[in-house]
Amino acid sequence: MMIKRTRQTRNESPGTTEKKPRYGFIAIRPFLTIGIVGVAGWMVAITGILRLEGLGRWVTLTVAGMIGIIGTWVAVSYIPLYFLVLRPRGNENFWANQFTKHGISGKLVAIDAGCGTGQVTIEVAKALPDAHVTGIDIFKGMSGTSPGQPTRNAKIEGVSDRVTFKKGNLLDLPFPDNSVDVVTVGSVLHEIDSDENRKAALEEIKRVLKPGGYFFTVELLRDWRMILAMLVFAPVWKTGKYWKELLLNAGYSSLDVGLETRMLNMGVYCMQK
Ligand SMILES: C[S@@+](CC[C@H](N)C(=O)[O-])C[C@H]1O[C@@H](n2cnc3c(N)ncnc32)[C@H](O)[C@@H]1O
Numbered sequence: 300m301m302i303k304r305t306r307q308t309r310n311e312s313p314g315t316t317e318k319k320p321r322y323g324f325i326a327i328r329p330f331l332t333i334g335i336v337g338v339a340g341w342m343v344a345i346t347g348i349l350r351l352e353g354l355g356r357w358v359t360l361t362v363a364g365m366i367g368i369i370g371t372w373v374a375v376s377y378i379p380l381y382f383l384v385l386r387p388r389g390n391e392n393f394w395a396n397q398f399t400k401h402g403i404s405g406k407l408v409a410i411d412a413g414c415g416t417g418q419v420t421i422e423v424a425k426a427l428p429d430a431h432v433t434g435i436d437i438f439k440g441m442s443g444t445s446p447g448q449p450t451r452n453a454k455i456e457g458v459s460d461r462v463t464f465k466k467g468n469l470l471d472l473p474f475p476d477n478s479v480d481v482v483t484v485g486s487v488l489h490e491i492d493s494d495e496n497r498k499a500a501l502e503e504i505k506r507v508l509k510p511g512g513y514f515f516t517v518e519l520l521r522d523w524r525m526i527l528a529m530l531v532f533a534p535v536w537k538t539g540k541y542w543k544e545l546l547l548n549a550g551y552s553s554l555d556v557g558l559e560t561r562m563l564n565m566g567v568y569c570m571q572k
Pocket of ligand 1: 412413414415416417418419435436437438439467468469470484485486487490491
């Protein structure tokens with residue numbers, strides 16, 4: 300008799316085939332490819348040392364060695380960061396704690412802008428069990444090209460009746476003025492290409508928020524801790540001072556600044572319109 304192996308997961312009854320949400324793989328895929336090219340570079344360099352002589356040996360060693368060093372450094376500096384800092388599953392109460400801290404609950408309209416594969420959107424939906432959450436993303440590059448994966452994730456996590464994913468831009472949110480209670484933005488603002496556009500995004504969020512509505516943004520902070528991680532990507536992130544200044548000048552009525560340390564520091568900012 301053939302036995303089909305099954306495992307029970309979050310919202311499924313015993314005996315159903317296992318389905319796990321997929322949050323991370325899409326985002327690390329390009330870096331995995333770069334890492335594989337890097338390892339191939341090392342192998343070619345070593346083969347060159349063992350098999351070649353003269354100029355050919357030095358050219359192969361230099362070119363393949365450079366590819367090896369750069370490829371493995373890029374992969375090693377990003378992939379652990381992604382799983383240890385940006386994508387931790389250890390603190391599933393993070394959003395629930397934020398909402399409790401600010402007294403946010405009830406039948407709310409929420410947006411998670413820059414939702415990617417939907418982890419924050421789904422955590423927000425779980426933390427606000429009476430809310431409807433719309434995840435919005437441009438869906439280009441690292442997060443895949445359509446809302447398909449986050450939609451599947453929401454189904455697996457049992458929140459698909461209260462979560463919708465849409466293609467859209469943080470600079471032009473598909474919501475009327477004063478219509479939203481909560482906006483969450485997880486590690487997205489640093490990806491917007493200029494200060495002007497970041498300011499425009501903060502204006503756009505303020506436009507859709509109801510008076511008294513809340514806006515949360517979380518950003519990895521560029522500080523001394525990044526030296527420990529030897530990050531190739533350190534310049535991509537901004538300092539705590541940068542975010543505080545930008546957010547203070549965005550015209551919200553209050554700004555609460557928190558810090559979450561997951562190997563590196565993350566700034567947690569909550570503003571009220
Ligand atoms: C680092 S990922 C974070 C994804 C998600 N918030 C999370 O924490 O899992 C940044 C996301 O922001 C999205 N993004 C960047 N610029 C955007 C914009 N102008 N409007 C909407 N989404 C944007 C990217 O496509 C990407 O999915």
